[in-house]
Amino acid sequence: MLLLSKSNHGIKMSCKLIKIEYYLPKKKLTNKQLETQFPEWNAEKIEYKTGIRERHIVNEDETALDIGFKAAKKVLQNYDRSRIDFLLFCTQSPDYYSPSGSCILQDKLGLRTDIGAFDYNLGCSGFVYGLAMAKSIISIGIAENVLLITSETYTKHIHQKDKSNRTIFGDGAAATIIEKSKKKGILEFSLGTDGSGFDNLIVPNGGLRKRFDINAKEIDDGSGSIRTENNLYMNGPEIFNFTIKAVPLAVERCLAKNNTNLDQIDFVIFHQANKYMIEYLRKKIKIPNKKFYNNMLFTGNTVSATIPIALKDCIDNNIVKNGDKLLLVGFGVGYSWAATIIEI
Amino acid sequence: MKGKTNLKELEEYDSLSVLSIIAMIDEKFGKKIPGQNFQSITTVKSLMELIGIENFE
Numbered sequence: 001m002l003l004l005s006k007s008n009h010g011i012k013m014s015c016k017l018i019k020i021e022y023y024l025p026k027k028k029l030t031n032k033q034l035e036t037q038f039p040e041w042n043a044e045k046i047e048y049k050t051g052i053r054e055r056h057i058v059n060e061d062e063t064a065l066d067i068g069f070k071a072a073k074k075v076l077q078n079y080d081r082s083r084i085d086f087l088l089f090c091t092q093s094p095d096y097y098s099p100s101g102s103c104i105l106q107d108k109l110g111l112r113t114d115i116g117a118f119d120y121n122l123g124c125s126g127f128v129y130g131l132a133m134a135k136s137i138i139s140i141g142i143a144e145n146v147l148l149i150t151s152e153t154y155t156k157h158i159h160q161k162d163k164s165n166r167t168i169f170g171d172g173a174a175a176t177i178i179e180k181s182k183k184k185g186i187l188e189f190s191l192g193t194d195g196s197g198f199d200n201l202i203v204p205n206g207g208l209r210k211r212f213d214i215n216a217k218e219i220d221d222g223s224g225s226i227r228t229e230n231n232l233y234m235n236g237p238e239i240f241n242f243t244i245k246a247v248p249l250a251v252e253r254c255l256a257k258n259n260t261n262l263d264q265i266d267f268v269i270f271h272q273a274n275k276y277m278i279e280y281l282r283k284k285i286k287i288p289n290k291k292f293y294n295n296m297l298f299t300g301n302t303v304s305a306t307i308p309i310a311l312k313d314c315i316d317n318n319i320v321k322n323g324d325k326l327l328l329v330g331f332g333v334g335y336s337w338a339a340t341i342i343e344i
Numbered sequence: 345m346k347g348k349t350n351l352k353e354l355e356e357y358d359s360l361s362v363l364s365i366i367a368m369i370d371e372k373f374g375k376k377i378p379g380q381n382f383q384s385i386t387t388v389k390s391l392m393e394l395i396g397i398e399n400f401e
Contacts (some may be wrong), residue, residue, distance in 0.1 A: 049360050164359050200379075222383075223359055237362050237379030244370050276360060280367045 015138040015146075015178050016185025017131070017342055020312040021074035022174040023067050024056040024299060029155075029166070038163050040224065046167055047297075051275025055170025055300030058153045064091040065101045067173040068151030069108055075147070075175040081110060084177075086143035087117035088133055090126040090150040090304050092333070093157070094119065105149065116143060123201075124271045124332030125191075126150050126304030127174070128340050131328075132189045134178040144180040149173065152303035154232060157203045161218075161226035165234055168274055170300030174308035187341040190254035194335045197242055200235040201333040239332070240277060246337050248285050250329060254339035262287060265341070266324035267314065271331055272296040272306035293319070303332070320344060347389040369395055 031043035031053055047053050058067060068089065076084075087109075089102035102117035111117075116137070122129050127150045134146040151173035158165045178186070205228075206212040216228035227233060247270070255261055268287050270278045275294055282292045293310050302309060307328055314320045324344055331337035351357050362382050369375050373395055385391050392400055 225359075235379050236359050237366055237382055240363050240366050241376050241379060244366070244376065276363055280363075284371070 013139050013141065013180050014182065014184040014186070015135050016181040016183060017176060017344065018179045019075050019079065019177045020174060020308050020315070021071055022172060022305060022309045022312055023071040023074060024170075024172050025058045025062060025067055027057045027059060028054045029057050029170070030054040034163070034167060038224070041163065041167075049276065050167060051294065051296055052167065052170075052300045053297050055155075055302075056172060057155045058171045062153075063095050064093040064151040064153045064171075064173065065089075065095045065104060067153070067171065068101070068149040068175070069105060071151065071173040071175040072105065072109055072147060072149050075177055076109065079177065082112055083145045084111050084147045085115045086134070086137055086146040087111060087115065088130050088146060088148045089117070089119045090122055090130055090148070091119065091152055092121050092123055092303070093151075093153045094121075102149075109147075111147075122336055123152070123303050123334065124273065124306070125330040125334065125336040125338040127176075127307040128189070128328055128330040128338035129191070129336075130176070130304075131178065131186055131340055131342070132191065132338065135186045135189075138178065138180050146178045148176045148178060150176075150304035150308060152305055154301075154303055157232040159218075159225075159227040159231040162231060163225045164221075164223070164236065165225070165227075165232055168234075168301050169232075170302050172299055172302035172305040172309060174305045174312070176308055183343075185343050187343070188254070188257040189338065189340045190250050190257055191339075192246060192250055192335075192337040194242075194246070197238060197335045199233075200238040200242070200335075201233070203232050204229040206230060242335050243273070243277060243281060243331055244284065246335065247281050247329060247331055250331070250337050250339045251285055251327065254327065254329070254341065258341050260325075260341070262291075262327075264325065265291065265327045267291050267293070267320050268327045268329075269293045269307055269310045269314065270329045272299070272310055273301055273332065304330075315344065345388060347387065347392070349388050350386050351388065351391065352386060365391065373399055
């Protein structure tokens, strides 16, 4: 106890989100291209219904680690990289089972070797979880400047004939720096987990339970999308049912934990799942439209990268300003969800 | 649209329509319908039965 209070200098350490950058792969998949492949699809209709016009797709030889690296390189420009003393890497599309991508990234980014680094496997809740871990690591004095990389390439798991999922998902990576600060920049969290829905959003084959099967049969879902068990499967209606149940509660608990209410919150950023779903959640929770971000026009759903991408865009376009209180909520695959309030 | 109208034969019916129906049932009736039950829906009447016909009397 004596040692702990000495290392803390008697002050409980807080932290703040300092910088965000993101990277989107160069190659794009537009609604027009989807319309060409699926003639029953209509480019304008896709945009109207999903809020997505185009998504970025990695090349065959490009991984989540590669685009995460590019996002991190951007965020480390004009930042003394020797200050980074912890690296967190969130992806569900790792280069290897072993070693951790974070170790490879430490070296590629030229970070110090006397720092902590690990990977964690989460999807749409990954960014808010990363903030929770960064806050913990900083507040107990393990590190002072944490680099959080959230990077995803779901398109690698999606079957070329899977119309629905190819429409929704895009690839992207974000890198965020969280620093120790006197002022409280990252407030309290409300986290949630319910594994009973694990098989409603899943890549069934390719892990060690069910190996990748080169002869996997094509499955037609009856609505014009085809996949195999090697590919990403999403039960859209069940995922929607889950979010209707979990997200309003997560928001309520997070606000209660912070002794605040929606009126005191300046802006709300949800995981950008799809326009229709988050607009319904907004109405259900009664969040005013002017306080709510709904923009995935040029990215699609980039999983753990959507919230930092949205946050960066809100900061750059002066949609949010210094001192604003923001409610962030991530939810999806697992099921896993997380909410917090940050002050920027 | 009539009770006998087969939803799945409507040009506008797609995976997002199912989400709209889920949203409508949640909003108007405060009910959650399991995703797999939507496979059995064909007509407007079958949808009303799924929600509970007592809600329409």
